[in-house]
Amino acid sequence: MGQILTKISKVSKSLDNEIGDKQYKYELLENSLRETDKIILPVLKDLVKKYIDNSIWEQLEYSLINKEHFDRAFFVKLGCEAVGGNYRDILSAMASVEFRYASGTAIDDVFDNNDERMGKASMPEKYGQNPALSLAAILKSLSSMSLLSNFETLDIDPAEFVNINFKDEFTHYQVYLGQLADLKSEHLTIDEITDSYYLNMIKDSTGVDAGYCFELGCLLGGGSKDQQNAFYEFGVAIGTALQIRDDLLDYINNRQLINKEPFRDFETGKKRIPIIIAYRFGSEEEKKIIRDLLKKEILSTEDKKILSSLINNEFVLGYINKLKKDLLDTAMNNFHKVNAKDRVKSVIDQIIQQING
Numbered sequence: 001m002g003q004i005l006t007k008i009s010k011v012s013k014s015l016d017n018e019i020g021d022k023q024y025k026y027e028l029l030e031n032s033l034r035e036t037d038k039i040i041l042p043v044l045k046d047l048v049k050k051y052i053d054n055s056i057w058e059q060l061e062y063s064l065i066n067k068e069h070f071d072r073a074f075f076v077k078l079g080c081e082a083v084g085g086n087y088r089d090i091l092s093a094m095a096s097v098e099f100r101y102a103s104g105t106a107i108d109d110v111f112d113n114n115d116e117r118m119g120k121a122s123m124p125e126k127y128g129q130n131p132a133l134s135l136a137a138i139l140k141s142l143s144s145m146s147l148l149s150n151f152e153t154l155d156i157d158p159a160e161f162v163n164i165n166f167k168d169e170f171t172h173y174q175v176y177l178g179q180l181a182d183l184k185s186e187h188l189t190i191d192e193i194t195d196s197y198y199l200n201m202i203k204d205s206t207g208v209d210a211g212y213c214f215e216l217g218c219l220l221g222g223g224s225k226d227q228q229n230a231f232y233e234f235g236v237a238i239g240t241a242l243q244i245r246d247d248l249l250d251y252i253n254n255r256q257l258i259n260k261e262p263f264r265d266f267e268t269g270k271k272r273i274p275i276i277i278a279y280r281f282g283s284e285e286e287k288k289i290i291r292d293l294l295k296k297e298i299l300s301t302e303d304k305k306i307l308s309s310l311i312n313n314e315f316v317l318g319y320i321n322k323l324k325k326d327l328l329d330t331a332m333n334n335f336h337k338v339n340a341k342d343r344v345k346s347v348i349d350q351i352i353q354q355i356n357g
Contacts, residue, residue: 003068003242003245003246003249003258003259004029004033004069004071004074004242004351004354005026005029005030005033005068005069005354006249006257006258006259006354006357008249008252008257008258008357011245011248011249011252011317011357014252014254014257015251015252015308015311015312025350025353026350026353026354028346028347028350029347029350029351029354032074032347033069033071033074034069036069036070036073036074036077036094037069037070039087039091040070040073040091040094040095040098041064041065041070043091043092043094043095044061044064044095044098044099045061045064047092047095047099047142047145047146048060048061048142051142051145051146052138052142056135056138059123059127059131059135060102060135060138060139060142062123062126063102063105063106063123063135063139064098064102066102066105066117066118066120066122066123067101067105067117067118068118068259070098072097072098072100072101072209072210072213073094073095073097073098073213075097075210075213075214075217075235076090076093076094076097076213076214076216076217076220077094077217078214078217078344078347078348079213079214079215079216079217079218079219079221079223079231079235080217080218080220080221081217081221081341081343081344082217082218082221082223082227082231082338082340082341082344083218083221083222083223083224083227083338083340083341084221084222084341085217085220085221085222085223086221087217087221089153089154089220090150090154090217090220090221092146092147092149092150092153093146093147093150093216093217093220094217095146096143096144096146096147096150096168097143097212097213097216099139099140099142099143099146100139100140100143100168100172101209102136102139103136103137103139103140103143104136104175104179105117105123106122106123106124106132106133106135106136106139107132107133107136107179108179109122109123109124109125109132110123110124110129110132110133110136111179111183112268113268114264116261118259118260123135123136140172143168144165144168144169147164147165147168148165150220154220156219156220160219164215164216164219164220167212167215167216168212168216171208171209171212174204174205174208175204175205175208175209177204177205178201178202178203178204178205178206178208179205181197181200181201181204182201182205182270185197185198185201185269185270185271186268186269186270187269188271190271190275190276190279190290190291190294193271193276195273195276195323198271198272198273198276199240199323202240202243202244202247203236203239203240205243206239206240206242206243207235207236207237207239207240207243208236208239209239210235210236210238210239210242211231211232211233211234211235211236211239212232212235213235214231214232214234214235215228215229215231215232215235217231218231218338223338226337227337227338227339230334230335230337230338231334231335231338233330233331233334234331234332234334234335234338237327237328237330237331237334238327238328238331238351238355240327241323241324241327241328241331241355242355244273244320244323244324244327245324245355245357247265247272247273247274248273248274248311248320250262250263250264250265250266250272250274251263251266251274251307251308251311251312252308253304253305253308262304263299263304263307266293266294266299266307267296267297267298267299269294271294273320273323274311274316274320275290275307275310275311277315277316277319277320278290278310278311278313278316281315281316281319282310286310289306289310290307290310293306293307324355324356325356328352328355328356331352332352335348
């Protein structure tokens with residue numbers, strides 16, 4: 001999922017100067033994320049120790065600390081609080097989405113041959129590819145067990161709980177359809193990738209993942225069916241917009257600022273929206289430059305400067321901003337149907353502002 005909170009408030013400025021634009025106007029959002037982090041990490045560790053043999057506790061705990069924030073649990077918490085629910089009643093469900101994410105990242109790192117995640121060795125790098133895949137399968141089982149265990153403590157219609165568990169599995173399936181599309185894109189030429197291919201790919205991964213998290217929190221918090229549906233559509237649009245923004249951040253050559261290896265997607269053959277648009281509307285000379293750079297496995301410093309300059313184009317950035325705006329308009333139209341509590345509205349407002357950066 002794209003980063004919810006970044007140190008960047010204007011991408012084009014960072015593309016130009018490679019300098020972070022730190023700002024503090026998102027204090028409520030940052031504090032809310034950190035509050036969730038502090039709450040959920042002990043829950044995750046307790047559930048590992050409750051359900052899993054102690055011989056792999058260390059490996060599973062290692063898999064949980066490869067991200068800046070527990071954003072999926074945060075989305076579940078927001079969905080619950082928006083409709084007046086008590087998030088402390090659904091901690092196991094909040095943990096379940098993070099176990100599923102950890103499972104997915106272990107698999108993704110095998111697929112993408114990533115040796116690092118968030119400044120430390122990835123699961124396949126640390127434990128080997130086959131053990132990483134085995135641990136990923138265990139984490140997915142742990143995700144399901146954690147969600148199912150929450151039924152014991154909630155006054156909820158059994159049929160509704162069956163439905164949300166089905167939705168959890170279906171979301172897992174959709175995320176990997178998106179992953180397969182992403183892998184396929186590495187072997188397609190840039191001419192073959194359309195906007196719809198890209199948008200469907202990220203909607204089927206990041207979008208539906210976020211949508212499910214908001215819907216899960218809303219259901220377990222006591223929200224109506226209409227509120228659940230609206231929150232799901234809101235989350236799909238928000239998640240897709242977040243991923244578009246994250247794909248743009250990939251072209252900022254400042255690892256500390258963006259919390260990931262710059263240009264990694266480009267170097268692994270992924271054709272994401274910034275380079276798709278720069279190529280489609282570029283001159284013949286610019287198209288040739290992009291095709292030649294896509295053939296390289298490692299970009300030089302000069303290559304990265306050239307790519308950033310092609311992305312930092314008024315038309316390219318305007319096109320991407322229009323995509324984000326349309327998604328955010330869809331998100332907010334659905335969010336208004338939820339009639340959320342005021343504090344949640346304020347946090348959502350700050351998420352929207354961050355994506356608009």
